[in-house]
Amino acid sequence: SKDKRQAGKVIITCAVTGAIHTPSMSPHLPVTPDEIIADSLAAAEAGAAILHLHARHGDGRPDQSPEGFAAFLPRIKQGTDAVVNITTGGSPYMTVAERAAPAARFQPELASLNMGSMNFGLYPMLNRYRDFQHDWEREHLEGSRDLVFRNSFADIEYVLETCYGNGTRFEFECYDTSHLYNLAHFADRGLVKAPFFVQSVFGLLGGIGGHHEDVLHMKRTADRLFGDDYRWSVLGAGANQFRIATQAATLGGNVRVGLEDSLWAGRGELAKSNAVQVRKIRAIVEGLGLDIATPDEAREILGLKG
Numbered sequence: 001s002k003d004k005r006q007a008g009k010v011i012i013t014c015a016v017t018g019a020i021h022t023p024s025m026s027p028h029l030p031v032t033p034d035e036i037i038a039d040s041l042a043a044a045e046a047g048a049a050i051l052h053l054h055a056r057h058g059d060g061r062p063d064q065s066p067e068g069f070a071a072f073l074p075r076i077k078q079g080t081d082a083v084v085n086i087t088t089g090g091s092p093y094m095t096v097a098e099r100a101a102p103a104a105r106f107q108p109e110l111a112s113l114n115m116g117s118m119n120f121g122l123y124p125m126l127n128r129y130r131d132f133q134h135d136w137e138r139e140h141l142e143g144s145r146d147l148v149f150r151n152s153f154a155d156i157e158y159v160l161e162t163c164y165g166n167g168t169r170f171e172f173e174c175y176d177t178s179h180l181y182n183l184a185h186f187a188d189r190g191l192v193k194a195p196f197f198v199q200s201v202f203g204l205l206g207g208i209g210g211h212h213e214d215v216l217h218m219k220r221t222a223d224r225l226f227g228d229d230y231r232w233s234v235l236g237a238g239a240n241q242f243r244i245a246t247q248a249a250t251l252g253g254n255v256r257v258g259l260e261d262s263l264w265a266g267r268g269e270l271a272k273s274n275a276v277q278v279r280k281i282r283a284i285v286e287g288l289g290l291d292i293a294t295p296d297e298a299r300e301i302l303g304l305k306g
C-alpha cells in the first residue's frame with residue numbers, strides 16, 4: 001500500500017552510544033552529554049531520521065536516570081528535527097522500572113520496547129579486548145555469562161502502560177521469531193496499534209544469528225503475522241551491520257546503524273563517528289536507487305505524534 005514505503009523511502013535510524021560497548025573498546029564511543037549531542041546532530045545531518053538514545057555516566061557506565069537524559073535531550077531537540085527515540089532497554093542489568101523511567105518522563109515520539117527475555121552474550125568480546133580503563137567494563141562483559149535480559153509479558157505490559165498514554169509509539173526490538181509472536185499477541189489484545197515499527201536484531205548472542213537466511217526468515221514471519229500493519233527495520237550487531245542493512249534495503253526494509261550496534265566502519269577499521277556509518281549506509285541505499293526518508297516522512301510512515 002502507498003504509505004507502506006513512500007516511493008522507496010528508507011528510514012535510517014542511528015543508535016548513537018547504547019549500553020553494550022564500553023569506552024576502552026573505541027575512543028570514538030560517545031560518553032559525555034557533549035559527545036552524545038555532537039554525534040547525534042552530525043548523524044542527523046548525515047541523513048539519520050531517527051536517533052536512538054541511551055545515556056552514560058562519566059566513566060561510561062550506562063545511566064538510565066532521567067537526569068542523565070536531561071543533560072543532552074534539550075540541545076538535541078534544538079539542533080535537529082530528527083525523531084528522538086529513547087531506550088527502555090537501558091542495560092540488561094537494570095530493572096524494568098528503572099529502564100522505563102526516562103521515556104515516562106520525557107514522553108518521546110518513539111521509545112524502544114524489547115519483545116522477549118533472552119540470554120545476552122557479551123562475554124565473547126573478552127577474546128578481543130584485554131585492557132580496560134575501568135573495572136566495571138570487564139565485569140559488564142564477564143557478568144553476561146549468567147545474564148538474562150528480562151522482558152516478561154508483565155514487563156512489556158508495564159512499559160506499555162507507562163508510555164502509551166503519552167502518545168509514545170514503539171521501536172519493537174525483536175531478537176528472534178518468538179518476539180514477533182509476542183508482538184502479535186499484544187496486537188491481538190489491542191494493547192499496541194498499527195503500524196508496528198519492528199526493529200529486528202541480528203547477530204547478538206542469545207538471539208537469532210546474522211545469516212541472510214535468518215533475515216529472510218524474520219521477514220517472512222513478520223509478513224505472515226502483520227501483513228501491511230508493520231514497518232520493517234533491521235540492525236546487524238558488529239561486523240554484520242552493513243551486510244544485513246544492505247540486504248534489508250533491497251527487500252523493502254528500513255535500516256539501523258550506529259556505535260551502539262557496531263564500532264566498525266569496515267573490516268578492522270574503527271568508525272570515527274556515528275555519522276561515518278550513516279553516510280556509508282546512505283551511500284549504499286542511494287546506490288541501490290532508493291531515497292532516504294526525512295524525519296517528517298519517517299513520522300508519516302510510522303504514524304508518530306510529531
Ligand SMILES: C[C@H](N)CC(=O)CC(=O)O
Binds near residue numbers: 015020113204
Ligand atoms: C541490540 C540493541 N542494543 C537493542 C536495543 O537498542 C535495545 C534497547 O535500547 O531497548
Ligand SMILES: [Zn+2]
Binds near residue numbers: 018019052089112
Ligand atoms: Zn538501545
